[in-house]
Amino acid sequence: YSLHVPRQGAAQVVLIGFPNVGKSQILSRLTKATPQVAPYPFTTQEPQVGMIEFEDIKIQLIDTPPITDDFIQPWLSPIIRSADLVLLVADLGSEEVLEEIDGLTGRLERSRIKLVSDDPKEVGLFGDAYKKTIILGNKSDLEGAEIRLETLKDLYADKFPIIPVSSESSGSWVGLKKEIYRALNIIRVYTKQPGESADLKDPVVLKKGSIVLDAAKAIHKDFAHNLRYVRMWGSSKFDGQQVDRDHPLQDGDIVEFHM
Template sequence: MPANLTPDYFKAEEWYRSASTNEEKILALEEMLAVMPKHKGTEHLQADLKRKLSQLKDAATQPKKGGKHVDVFHVPPTGAGQVVLLGTPNTGKSAILAALTNAKVTVADFPFATHAPVPGMVKYEDVQIQLVDMPPITADYIAPGQVGTYRNCDLIAIVVDLSQDVEEQLLILLDFLETRKLLAGAETPAVDDQACPEQGRGGNVLGRKAFCLCTKADIAADGALELAKRSCEHPLEFVTISTETGEGLDAFRKYLFDTLEIIRVYAKPPGKPADMNDPFTLPAGATVHDLARTIHRELAEKLKSAKCWGTGVYDGQNVHLTHVLHDRDIVELHFG
């Protein structure tokens, strides 16, 4: 049976052959496995790639020598969460970053003005959220190194320009997410439970939450938003903004905070007022002990008691270390 390998596979294969480090080769092999058609004609090739992948991962666990490889697509996460923009050329991604952050970006009317990730910080009340602009993707070209950035972020913003062909944009963007198994909860058959443990039979647990961020609401084509919603087969939420008029930007900041499912907790040193300017951000459902571990992992083991001001408690109430915290709680930790 012929393999019938796809153009995306050959692009990843070319990346693998030109890779100069084990880290690059691992990413390229994982990409090749993800986009390869799964049928009897590719069984031997799959086995060969998985063997190479296993060998490279084993080698990666060994002590490294020499200089460190720099991955241009790696963006160290900062703030309360990392949100990465995904879009086709000239859809306003850079304009979004410019409108919401102080990052230095090139906003141009020509495509491919962004060549590498550009991070910036979005402020929502007293919380900073990282927003990352990325090079655009097309039906014909996607830099293989981009996949890791989307795989490692907290939230993917699928940018759709309402003044252009929304169906074509969504077709390209959703195909990218689906073929690389980047959507959380998407039911996809496992490539191999040992080689790719993240692709279990219960769904893609390493996928990321995503939503559609519709731009240029001020010049949207008639019925574009409704058409975009009908064209999307996934249960994604739609957020509409205009960087030109500012429409929806404040609501978008709040949407990011809510969708990241985080809470703010303020630490109060014993006998002193709480620091209300610099909260700790934790996942919703976090406990007092989780807060202690966030502050200092080793000190957390010495945590003896805590007092809490906020939701569901009276001011200064002694709470158990397993007490679940809420947004804007104030906590006083006592270590032994």
């Protein structure tokens, strides 16, 4: 039995955690998804998908069944492996929060998935997978949560970014959305036709470090093949500057392709 979640949007992010840490509520806060939320364990049995709307792009967010130190759904490992970013939800209301994180990370390592703070290394499907991870310290409003958060930071701050959240709060989640976007290391590049205004509604999403040629390939392979020159607005020295096809791109750049 296997499950596959088709990729949508600019990137794919996965929520993982022990039972009852509040993953489903976080999914509903960050997206318009309406997963079943209940105060008993293992409410989520299959992947629940929502789309995070961040400025002019959408990021796919997947809620997953709980992982414990001795159990993970067999089909869940491939979903974690294929994600661009992992959000590990820790329960700051639990006195066992440190043991839960250790148990979860240990169980994943037995599935050859290692959670790390930097960008994942390229690996084959059956090799070790290094997944960039943020820890979300949920239930930060509960008694004792502040002390547990500090303990969590003492032990894990050198390994992962740690962000306190409260899934009970319906306040602004814009800050977390920005952190997710930043962690994904992606940029948005806009295109324009000669003599027309730029299309600022539908950016081309690329990895940081991409060049002009990557943007052309992302639109259509023929673009890259037939490209004569490119004009750029944004990070170029001046607006409309003609740049080479290996010119590095920055978030928010506008490019005009000439065939």
